[in-house]
Amino acid sequence: QVQLVESGGGLVQPGGSLRLSCVATKFTLAYYGIGWFRQAPGKEREGVSCINTIDGANDGRTYYADSLKDRFTISRDNAKNTVYLEMDNLKPEDAAIYYCAADRRPSEHSCKGMRGSDFGFWGQGTQVTVSS
Helix, strand or coil, X not given: CCEEEEECCEEECCCCXXXXXXXXXXXXXXXXCEEEEEECCCCCCEEEEEECCECCCCECCEEECCCCCCCEEEEEEHHHCEEEEEEXXXXXXXXXXXXXXXXXXXXXXXXXXXXXXXXXXCCCCEEEEECC
């Protein structure tokens, strides 16, 4: 089954760091823009970050929610079929289930808008808890 699998979540104290991983099974992740989203209890899902493909249409450009760009870093290792989300200086409000997904649009539209409805192959998510 084509799917993305997230890992790396856990419990961390405020100010701490986590690195989330998103691994693709049965498809080549390099061909897709990959986004990270999160959903906290009682809140709507929100786009966190996205990384474009590296091909004729894109240059691996990264996108972030404005409130997160100073603390989160997205990267990809196509050889490992993996996208990472490095999260630093975590705050209690960062606590959520984090999901990765692949942008299903043509590559020239990849990552633009970071709307969840444009993404597919959703994983099961990984829980991030920030608490002292």
